[in-house]
Amino acid sequence: MADQELINLTIEGVPVRVPKGTLLIEAAKQAGIMIPHYCYHSGLPVAGVCRMCLVHVEKAPKLQIACWTQVAEGMVVSVMHDEARAARKSVLEFLLINHPLDCPICDQAGECELQDYVFQEGRARTRYTPTYAKRFNPVEDFGGDVLYVPNRCILCTRCVRFMDHVAQDPIINVSERGDRAYIGIHPERQLDHPWAGNVVDLCPVGSLLSKDFLHKARAWELDKAASVCTGCSQGCNVNLDTRTNVVVRVRPRVNLQVNRYFMCDHGRSQYRWMNRGDRIEAPLVEDHGDLAAVSWDHAFVRAAEILRGAVGRAVALVSPHASTEALFLVKRVLAGFETTGAFRVDRVEGDAPLRGVPNLALRSERAPNVTGAVLLGYREQFADALKALERAAVALVLDESLAGVTREQLSAAGQVIYIGTVLPEAARGAKVVLPVANVAEEDGTFVNRDRRAQRYMQAKVTPGMARPAWWVLGELLGEMGAGGRFGSAAEAFAWLAQEESAFAGLTHDALGAQGVVLSERRVAGATA
Amino acid sequence: MGFPHKPHPKETVVLSRYFGDADARTYDGWVKRGGYEALRQTLTMDPARVTDVVKASGLRGRGGAGFPTGLKWSFMPKEKKRPHYLCCNADESEPGTFKDREIMRWTPHALIEGCAIAQHAIQAEVGYIYIRGEFTEPLTIMERALAEAYQRGVLGPDSMGSGKRIDMYVHRGAGAYICGEETALMNSIEGRRGNPRIKPPFPAAAGVFGLPTTINNVETLAAVPHIVKRGADWYKGLCLSNPKSSGTKLFSVCGHVRRPGNYEVTMGFPLGELVHELAGGMREGRTLKACIPGGSSVPILNREETESCKLDYEGCVEKGTMLGSGGVIVLDDSADMVYQIMRLARFYAHESCAQCTQCREGTAWTTRIIQRILAGQGEMKDLDLLLDLAEQMTGKTICVLSDSCAAPVVSGIKKFRGEFEAYIKGARRPVLAHA
Numbered sequence: 001m002a003d004q005e006l007i008n009l010t011i012e013g014v015p016v017r018v019p020k021g022t023l024l025i026e027a028a029k030q031a032g033i034m035i036p037h038y039c040y041h042s043g044l045p046v047a048g049v050c051r052m053c054l055v056h057v058e059k060a061p062k063l064q065i066a067c068w069t070q071v072a073e074g075m076v077v078s079v080m081h082d083e084a085r086a087a088r089k090s091v092l093e094f095l096l097i098n099h100p101l102d103c104p105i106c107d108q109a110g111e112c113e114l115q116d117y118v119f120q121e122g123r124a125r126t127r128y129t130p131t132y133a134k135r136f137n138p139v140e141d142f143g144g145d146v147l148y149v150p151n152r153c154i155l156c157t158r159c160v161r162f163m164d165h166v167a168q169d170p171i172i173n174v175s176e177r178g179d180r181a182y183i184g185i186h187p188e189r190q191l192d193h194p195w196a197g198n199v200v201d202l203c204p205v206g207s208l209l210s211k212d213f214l215h216k217a218r219a220w221e222l223d224k225a226a227s228v229c230t231g232c233s234q235g236c237n238v239n240l241d242t243r244t245n246v247v248v249r250v251r252p253r254v255n256l257q258v259n260r261y262f263m264c265d266h267g268r269s270q271y272r273w274m275n276r277g278d279r280i281e282a283p284l285v286e287d288h289g290d291l292a293a294v295s296w297d298h299a300f301v302r303a304a305e306i307l308r309g310a311v312g313r314a315v316a317l318v319s320p321h322a323s324t325e326a327l328f329l330v331k332r333v334l335a336g337f338e339t340t341g342a343f344r345v346d347r348v349e350g351d352a353p354l355r356g357v358p359n360l361a362l363r364s365e366r367a368p369n370v371t372g373a374v375l376l377g378y379r380e381q382f383a384d385a386l387k388a389l390e391r392a393a394v395a396l397v398l399d400e401s402l403a404g405v406t407r408e409q410l411s412a413a414g415q416v417i418y419i420g421t422v423l424p425e426a427a428r429g430a431k432v433v434l435p436v437a438n439v440a441e442e443d444g445t446f447v448n449r450d451r452r453a454q455r456y457m458q459a460k461v462t463p464g465m466a467r468p469a470w471w472v473l474g475e476l477l478g479e480m481g482a483g484g485r486f487g488s489a490a491e492a493f494a495w496l497a498q499e500e501s502a503f504a505g506l507t508h509d510a511l512g513a514q515g516v517v518l519s520e521r522r523v524a525g526a527t528a
Numbered sequence: 529m530g531f532p533h534k535p536h537p538k539e540t541v542v543l544s545r546y547f548g549d550a551d552a553r554t555y556d557g558w559v560k561r562g563g564y565e566a567l568r569q570t571l572t573m574d575p576a577r578v579t580d581v582v583k584a585s586g587l588r589g590r591g592g593a594g595f596p597t598g599l600k601w602s603f604m605p606k607e608k609k610r611p612h613y614l615c616c617n618a619d620e621s622e623p624g625t626f627k628d629r630e631i632m633r634w635t636p637h638a639l640i641e642g643c644a645i646a647q648h649a650i651q652a653e654v655g656y657i658y659i660r661g662e663f664t665e666p667l668t669i670m671e672r673a674l675a676e677a678y679q680r681g682v683l684g685p686d687s688m689g690s691g692k693r694i695d696m697y698v699h700r701g702a703g704a705y706i707c708g709e710e711t712a713l714m715n716s717i718e719g720r721r722g723n724p725r726i727k728p729p730f731p732a733a734a735g736v737f738g739l740p741t742t743i744n745n746v747e748t749l750a751a752v753p754h755i756v757k758r759g760a761d762w763y764k765g766l767c768l769s770n771p772k773s774s775g776t777k778l779f780s781v782c783g784h785v786r787r788p789g790n791y792e793v794t795m796g797f798p799l800g801e802l803v804h805e806l807a808g809g810m811r812e813g814r815t816l817k818a819c820i821p822g823g824s825s826v827p828i829l830n831r832e833e834t835e836s837c838k839l840d841y842e843g844c845v846e847k848g849t850m851l852g853s854g855g856v857i858v859l860d861d862s863a864d865m866v867y868q869i870m871r872l873a874r875f876y877a878h879e880s881c882a883q884c885t886q887c888r889e890g891t892a893w894t895t896r897i898i899q900r901i902l903a904g905q906g907e908m909k910d911l912d913l914l915l916d917l918a919e920q921m922t923g924k925t926i927c928v929l930s931d932s933c934a935a936p937v938v939s940g941i942k943k944f945r946g947e948f949e950a951y952i953k954g955a956r957r958p959v960l961a962h963a
Contacts, residue, residue, distance in 0.1 A: 048726040049883040051924055062923040068726050090920035094889035127913055132896055155882055174721065174882060177704070179892035181882035 009075035016071075024066035024077060025053055035079055036088055036117050038095075038204045039156040040067035043261040045165050047157050052091050052117070056081035063087055085121065092122040098135040098179060099205070100151050108206030110219030114154065137182050142172075143190025145197050145211050145265060150182040153207040159183060159199035166262070166356035169193045183207075194352040194362055197265040201251055210249075212269070217243040225459035226253055226513060228446050230321055230439055231267035232363040233370050235448025237514070238263060240271065240440055240459040247271040247440050247459060255514050258452065262354060264362040271440075274460075280423050280435035281464025291433060296465065296475070303432040304479040306415045307333065310393035315385050315413060316341040318378055318398040320367035322469065323444030324453065325492040326436075327369070327376045328500065329473035330398050330419075332482065337394065341378040342385030344400075345370055363449060368439075372447035375502045375518070389413045398469070399436065402426040419472060434476075435466035442468035443489035445511065447518065454515030455508055531630065533787050536806045540766065542776045543750050544792040547634045553669060555676040558637035564682060566753035570645045571690035576606070578649035582752060584760035586767075586774035590627075591617055591708075591745030592823065592852045594773075594841045597752075603732035604650045604740050613736050614647045614655035615717070615743040618670075619701050619708035621660055622823035623875060624855030627778035628746035630790050632659070632666035635750065636673035642749030644687065644694050645756060650742045655696045658713050661703035670698050705879035709927045710743045711735075712881065723881045724927035745853075747778055769796025773840030777854050781807040784814065784860035799829075799837040803858055814860040818944070822852020824872050825932030827939035828865075848939070865944040866951055867959060869936050870898040876933035887930035890921040894937060901951045904958030911941055911948055 005020040014031035026042070028035050038050035046067050054063040058076035063083060078084065095114060103109040137150035157174060160183065164170045172191065175184030185191060191199070200210045222241040229236040229250065236259035241249040250271050252263035283299030284291040294302075314337035316330050331341065346366040353361035370380075386409060389395055395413035402410065402424040410416055411429040418430035421438045436442075441462040447453045462468070470492040477484025486492045490508035497503040502518050510516060531547040546552035552561055570578055583598025604612060616639065620628040631639060643655045659667050674696060677683045687694040699717050701707045707716045711725035714736040735741020755763045755775075767774045773795040779802060782788045786808030793802060799821055803809065810816055819834040820826060827849040829837060837847045844851040859868065877891035894917055897910050918934035925931070941948060950956040 046726070047883075048926060049885070051885050054924060065726075087920065087924055090917075090924075091885050094885045094893070094920075097889055097893055128893065154885070155888065157883075177706075177882050178877050178880040179882070179888050181888065 007071045007073050007075075009071050009073070009077065011077045012079050018071055020071070022071045024055060024064070024069045024071060027071050028066065028077070028079065033079055035066045036113075036121070037067060038113060038154060039158060041158055041202060041261070043166065044158060044161045044202070047161060050091065050154070050156050052088060054084055054087040054091075055079050056084045088117070088121050089123060092118050093127065095154050096122070096126060097128040097132075098151075099154065100134060102152075106152065106206040107209050107214060108152075108203075108219070112206060113204040135179060140185075141211075142185055142208075144192040145268070146191045146200060147209045147211050147214065148183060148185075149207050149209060152205050153183060154205055155181055155183075156204055158202040158204070159208055162199055162202055163191075163193070163196070166198075166354060167193050167195050168355040194266065195262060195264050195354045197268050198252070198262045201261075210268075213249050216248050217241075222248070223459070225440075225457045227439070227456040227459060228368060228448075228454050229263060229267040229270065230368045231264070231270040231366065233365040233367060233449040234259070234361060234363050235368060235446060235450075235452060235454055235515075236263040236267055236360075237454065238267065240274075242440075242460050245460045247274045257514060258448070258450075258454075259360055260357055262357065262360070264352065264354070266352075266362050274438055274440040276422065276438075278422055279463045279466060280421065280433060281466060283435060283465065284423075284430075284433035286431045291428065291430070296467075299432055299434060300475055300479040303417055303434065303476055306417060306431055307336075307394065307476075307480060310337070310415055312393045313337060313388065313391050314339045314394040314396065315388050315392040316378070316396045316398065317382070317385060317400040317402075318343045318373060319400050320345050320370045320373050321439065322369065322373075322398050323439075323442065323489070324369060324372040324376070324447060324503075325444050325489055325496060326398060326469035326473060327373055327378065328496040329470060329477065329484070329492060330396060331376055332477055332484070332499075333473060333480070334394070334396060335482065340385050340388045340392075341376075342381050343370075343373050343378050344382035345380060359450070365449070368448070369446040371449055371451055372445070372453075375447060375451075376500065397427060397430075419469060421466070434472050435464070436469040436472055437462040437466055441466070442470070443508075444468070444470065445489075445493060445508070448515075451518040452515045453503065453506065453511055453518055455511050455513070531634075531789060533789055536791065538797075538801065538806060539792050540776045540794045541792055542754055543631060543635070543638070543747065543778060544790060547630055547790070549634065552635055553637075553673065555637065555673070555680050555682075558635070562757070563637050563753075564641055564688070566756040567641050567644050567648075567682065568688050570648050570756055571688055571692060573648075575649050575651055578645065578756070581760050582649070582755060585755045585763035586760075586772070587748065587751055587755060587763065588773065588841065589745055590747035590751070590777065590854070592622070592825070592850075594851060597744060597748055600732070600744070601646070601650050601742055603730070604742055605732075608651045611654065611739050612650055612652035613739055613741040614643060614650060614652040615710070615713060615731075615736060615741055616643050616655060616657040616746060616749055617708060617710065617713060617743055618657050618659040618663070618666075618746045619713060620663075620746065620853075621705040621708050622825065622853045622855055623872070624780060624782055624820065624857040625823045625853040626780045626782075627790050627854060629663060629666050630778070631746050631750050632663070632670050636666075636670050637677065638750045638753060639670070639746055640673060640677050640682070640696065642752040643696055644682065645752050646742065646744060646749055647694050647696075648692065652742070653693050653695055655694070656717055656736065657696065657698045658707070658717060659698055659700050660708075661701040667698065667700055674698060704881075705875075706881045706927070706929060709929070712927070713743065714741065721881075723883050724929075726926050747854075751775060766794045767796055767840075768794050769838045769840050770842040772842060773851075777839065777851075779839065779854045779856050781856045781858065783856075783858035784810060784863065785858050786811060793839065795840040796843065797839045799839050799856070800835040802839065802856065803834065807856075807858070810860050814862060816858070817861045817863055818859045818865065820849075820855075820857040820859075820936065822850045823855035824857065824875065825928070825935060826850040826852045827935045828869075828943060829939075830943045864959065865940055865947045866898060866902055869940040870895060870902060872936045873898055873933055876929060880929060884925035884930065886921045887925050887933070890917050890930060891933045893917060894921075894933060898937075899960055901948060902958060903960040903962050904951060904954065905962075906948070906952040908949070908952055910952070911945070914941060
């Protein structure tokens with residue numbers, strides 16, 4: 001807001017100018033300083049309990065917590081002041097007296113804020129002499145995907161605040177008092193709220209663990225790629241964590257416009273299929289009634305022959321899990337035909353909203369790119385398209401599962417070209433089979449239900465000779481002499497933006513890490 | 529009056545005048561003794577004027593902090609846009625303090641009248657008396673008195689025929705010390721876990737149910753009718769030492785004295801006289817060793833400091849302690865200071881709400897260290913460790929429970945270091961089997 005009052009202050013000697021009402025901990029980020037903290041989280045109400053973010057404020061009678069203190073004109077804040085450092089060192093010592101030093105077997109190790117800060121500023125040795133036993137409570141299965149290891153808990157209450165204020169299903173609390181306190185759960189409930197898995201991400205230590213990820217990998221073995229969740233049409237931003245080319249975990253990536261800091265448990269579970277072993281690993285062409293592996297060049301020549309040799313109607317059966325780039329290129333490949341383009345979507349009963357965040361829910365529409373497909377002219381009329389096969393010269397399938405479709409049904413079309421990750425039975429009658437990458441293996445874009453076009457990045461390599469669909473279709477178009485041949489998904493997208501008005505003027509760079517809403521841009525373009 | 533003892537001639541009996549007089553508990557008995565005149569008078573006054581009177585009297589909070597009451601009332605919004613609330617803190621749980629209990633036991637109508645006057649002054653239609661869970665007898669008495677007050681038209685939609693609505697509820701706590709902290713008390717009234725809230729906002733801006741609230745101690749509110757009736761000047765004049773502390777104060781004297789009980793004296797009264805004369809002094813053959821003058825949360829005084837301490841807010845600060853709630857814990861030469869301090873620390877460890885790290889872990893750790901010293905397993909460096917922990921437990925947390933645990937530890941080690949060292953060096957036999 002332009003008319004917002006701005007406040008000048010100094011944090012660690014760095015002048016900062018921020019809107020009135022900003023919390024010190026947020027203002028410090030502008031000075032490039034991350035004030036150590038545990039209980040504070042931008043997505044949760046402030047608790048002010050861990051006391052880790054105590055900072056020195058000139059003229060204040062005592063240290064102030066940066067997560068609750070608002071900026072004031074002329075404030076002089078020091079994070080590295082001796083008193084503040086002593087306070088942090090002390091908080092860390094207090095936290096460790098009841099925290100087991102079981103980092104070698106703890107899933108959080110390597111991404112643990114307690115480990116990090118103790119390493120930065122903690123004491124080398126404890127003064128809690130070894131005659132004392134640490135607080136002990138047995139590990140508890142909270143239900144859902146969540147395991148609670150109370151011995152590691154530092155009572156920051158992020159999980160409690162998430163369930164109270166964000167999920168708005170207050171079934172966990174702080175039970176007991178003093179150093180006997182622990183996180184308690186409603187005796188007749190399980191932590192099975194559709195969004196409960198977020199408590200694992202929110203936990204700054206290894207106290208709340210994902211049962212699914214338990215002992216799968218050490219944090220430092222993981223590679224991370226920015227992606228978009230494929231679980232529904234909400235388009236939550238995620239990171240795919242891979243260990244030696246295997247996706248092992250999906251975690252939310254911050255996008256304040258879409259999912260803020262969160263994602264649902266269904267979305268988290270959407271990664272096993274990315275590691276499927278039964279993939280098509282080479283291009284195949286029909287040879288005396290059988291499919292035979294061939295080189296890419298051979299396959300492109302054959303596919304181009306088919307497409308050039310056929311006239312009349314074509315049917316495209318596409319997947320709403322395919323990238324916008326691939327969906328567009330399929331359209332280009334079939335440009336010479338009278339084409340029926342169709343897709344189908346898994347739909348379930350009702351959305352599962354995260355109440356505390358507006359317009360965020362696990363949507364009943366369980367595919368990430370339905371809007372992209374619709375914008376490119378595909379219709380959710382799968383049954384009609386199957387009927388249309390009988391009158392079609394060519395059928396092109398883009399990673400459609402073909403579940404419930406028979407080989408005969410599909411082969412009713414004169415020629416079948418199958419582009420996909422795995423080979424369903426119905427596709428075995430295809431003339432050409434082109435193996436493509438799945439979402440974890442390529443760059444691309446999806447358009448979510450709110451018309452936000454968002455990029456996703458490659459997280460692992462493709463199996464065998466499989467290649468991203470934008471490359472495969474680009475090469476095919478090149479072979480047909482119809483343009484194409486791209487060096488990157490961004491190049492394919494640039495062509496899409498040129499041809500499709502909804503995407504006019506956009507590039508991968510312009511989409512950035514947070515995406516762009518298409519309708520907004522179009523309105524802006526019209527008025528400019 | 530040191531009920532059940534006879535009032536001592538040196539007492540200034542105002543609040544405790546009818547302690548022990550069961551007839552004063554009833555509405556009629558209370559009215560016969562001049563009760564509810566002050567309220568009747570107040571209801572004709574402009575609320576701001578009532579606040580001014582209390583301001584001029586110099587009345588300060590009797591719960592522990594000693595904040596000027598009239599000033600606190602004046603923080604409430606002048607223009608009432610949303611409901612205002614009064615909370616009466618009757619969660620008297622400070623070890624060594626038992627004055628509010630006696631006020632409620634014997635003069636429940638004094639508290640109701642004080643609350644009603646305060647409610648008029650701060651424009652609060654609703655008042656909550658948050659009573660400690662263990663106070664079963666005072667609870668019964670308060671509830672009976674409240675029912676009577678409603679029946680007789682003191683409370684309700686037309687308070688004493690003034691046309692003004694004054695409602696009051698008794699809310700019983702569940703026995704957590706921390707619920708005596710004002711914001712924890714408000715959480716508890718709201719049905720939440722009794723955790724102190726981070727401030728600001730202060731209660732006058734957002735208190736109970738997020739609405740403007742004033743919270744006062746029982747003794748503070750019980751003094752208000754007297755101030756209204758007899759005038760601010762009279763109250764201001766009740767002063768033996770520093771003019772910033774006026775009025776009378778009930779002191780709950782317990783521990784190694786011959787006549788423990790509540791004694792009401794004028795502000796500035798010498799602590800030595802309270803202990804040696806009013807409370808009857810030490811037992812035969814015993815001498816004074818130490819005294820905690822303001823409830824368990826304040827620094828301990830040694831003998832010399834006790835003898836020369838003046839009982840008002842400034843006099844206590846001068847001796848490095850605080851007047852607190854007026855719970856005077858007296859220890860004679862038979863007392864084991866190390867053990868006593870361990871007991872205090874253990875109390876705070878038990879009652880910590882578990883929110884702030886320093887308090888949750890620090891109170892328990894402090895207790896364990898002292899227990900180990902008592903078990904004869906201490907080391908000299910433990911004393912420095914205790915002081916270092918205490919420093920980090922002071923002024924770092926949401927509320928002052930952590931500070932309260934640190935205060936007796938620091939003053940105890942400073943003033944009775946020899947006793948700690950005796951355990952550590954083996955000069956004293958361990959009193960605990962193991963830490």
